[in-house]
Amino acid sequence: METAELKLQLKKQIVEFLNLIQVKPEDIKDDEPLFGEGLGLDSIDSIELIVLLGREYGINIQDPKEGRKILVDINTMVAYIEQHRTK
Amino acid sequence: MMYIQHFNCISPQQNVLSNDMDLLNDASEKKMQAKEPVYESIPPGVLRRMGKAIRMGVGTALPICKAPALLNGIIIGTANGGMEDCIKFLNQMVQYEEGLLAPGNFVQSTNNAIAGQLGLLTENKKYNITHVSRGLAFENALMDAMMQLNENPTGSYLLGGVDELSTYNYNIEKLAGTYKEEAVSIKNLYTTDSPGCIAGEGAAMFVVSNDAAGAIVKAEAIGTLHSNDEKEVKGKLKKFLDENLCDDDKIDLFLSGENGDNRSLKYYTACESLLNSNTTVGRFKHLCGEYPTASAFALWLCCELLQTQKIPHHIIKKKSTEKEINNVLLYNNYKGYQHGFMLIKNCR
Numbered sequence: 001m002e003t004a005e006l007k008l009q010l011k012k013q014i015v016e017f018l019n020l021i022q023v024k025p026e027d028i029k030d031d032e033p034l035f036g037e038g039l040g041l042d043s044i045d046s047i048e049l050i051v052l053l054g055r056e057y058g059i060n061i062q063d064p065k066e067g068r069k070i071l072v073d074i075n076t077m078v079a080y081i082e083q084h085r086t087k
Numbered sequence: 088m089m090y091i092q093h094f095n096c097i098s099p100q101q102n103v104l105s106n107d108m109d110l111l112n113d114a115s116e117k118k119m120q121a122k123e124p125v126y127e128s129i130p131p132g133v134l135r136r137m138g139k140a141i142r143m144g145v146g147t148a149l150p151i152c153k154a155p156a157l158l159n160g161i162i163i164g165t166a167n168g169g170m171e172d173c174i175k176f177l178n179q180m181v182q183y184e185e186g187l188l189a190p191g192n193f194v195q196s197t198n199n200a201i202a203g204q205l206g207l208l209t210e211n212k213k214y215n216i217t218h219v220s221r222g223l224a225f226e227n228a229l230m231d232a233m234m235q236l237n238e239n240p241t242g243s244y245l246l247g248g249v250d251e252l253s254t255y256n257y258n259i260e261k262l263a264g265t266y267k268e269e270a271v272s273i274k275n276l277y278t279t280d281s282p283g284c285i286a287g288e289g290a291a292m293f294v295v296s297n298d299a300a301g302a303i304v305k306a307e308a309i310g311t312l313h314s315n316d317e318k319e320v321k322g323k324l325k326k327f328l329d330e331n332l333c334d335d336d337k338i339d340l341f342l343s344g345e346n347g348d349n350r351s352l353k354y355y356t357a358c359e360s361l362l363n364s365n366t367t368v369g370r371f372k373h374l375c376g377e378y379p380t381a382s383a384f385a386l387w388l389c390c391e392l393l394q395t396q397k398i399p400h401h402i403i404k405k406k407s408t409e410k411e412i413n414n415v416l417l418y419n420n421y422k423g424y425q426h427g428f429m430l431i432k433n434c435r
Contacts, residue, residue, distance in 0.1 A: 019135045054187040
C-alpha cells in the first residue's frame, strides 16, 4: 500500500474509531498534532488509538514512552505502521 | 413533600400539548424513539463519546441547571443505563477474545455514567447517586430526593429518570413478550385488545427543593409496591390516598400508565374504581411508549398540564366536569409487578 493511501485509510479509521462526528478524514493534516491543539484528542483517545493499531495493523505497543513518540501526528503513526505492521 | 422549580424532557414527542393527534409522532417499526435535539450545551469532544441514554440525560438536565454549583446533589433513576454501549463492549470481549478492548464503550455503559457525566460537566462534587431498580428506578430516585430534602431542608437537587431503547433490550424484551406482535398506531393503542405494549424511551429532569417560591408543582407524596395482585394494589392506593389526601380534597386528574397491554389493564381498572366521578382520567403511554422510567415522563407531563391547566383530548380517557386541575394522582406499573403512586399538587 502506498504511503498516501495508508495515510487516508488511517485518517478514516481514526474518525470512525473515535467517533469524531465533526471531522472529515481529508481535513486532518498529516503534521497536525493529534493531542492538545490540533485534533484535540485526550488520554482516553490515546488508549483507543493503541487498540486501533493492535486490531488493524497487528502492532502491540506496551511501553507508554514508545506510544508518546508514535502518537504525535499522522506522519509519525504511518511511519511506525509501515515499519512494524504484521497484518 | 418537595417543590419542582424547573423541568425538562426529551421524548418521542415534540407537541404533547397539541389537541391535534396528527401532530404527534407515531410509532415507527413498533418503537417510539426519542426525538433528540441538537445538543448545544454539551461540548462536542464530550458528546462524541456519549451513548444515547447519557446524551439524553445530560442534554435534558443542563438547560435547567441554572446554578449547578449550588445544587446539593444529582439523583438519577435509570433501569438500563447505556445498554447499547454495554453490549458493544461485551461483544468486543468475545470478538477479540478478551484481548485489546477499547475503553470508551465501557466508560459510557455503566448506569451511573449519566449522573457521573452531569457531575463532571457541572463541576458538582456533592451527592451523586443512581437508582437502578427497574420499573421503580425513578420512583426510588424521587423518594431519595425527598429524604435528602428532609435532612437538608435548604438544599436543592437535580432529579431525573432516563432510559434508552437499544437494539439489544428491544430484542430481549420482544422475545419475552413485553411488546405487541403486531404494529399498532398510537391512535389505537388503548383499543387493541392484545398482550404487549409499544417500546419507548426518554429522559425527564427536575430541579427540586423545599422552596415554594417560583415553583409550579409540589410532589406531595410517593408510594411504591411490589405485587401482582390487583386487590393488593387497590388496597395500597386506598391507604396512600387516606394518608395523603385531606377529607375535603379530591383528585382532579388521575394520570394512568395504561399501556395497551391487556394483561396489565386489571391494575389500572382496580385503581380507577377508587376514584369518584369528579376525577378526569388521562393516559400518557401513547406519547412516550413503555420503558422502566416512563413515570419520569409522566411527572414532566403533569408539570406541563398543571402549568397550562389544559388537558389535550388525546390524553383524556374519561372527562369530568371539573375545570381546574389542582391535585393529580399518577399511577404507573411496570410489567404488572412494580407499582408507583405519586400525588402531585398545583402550587400556584
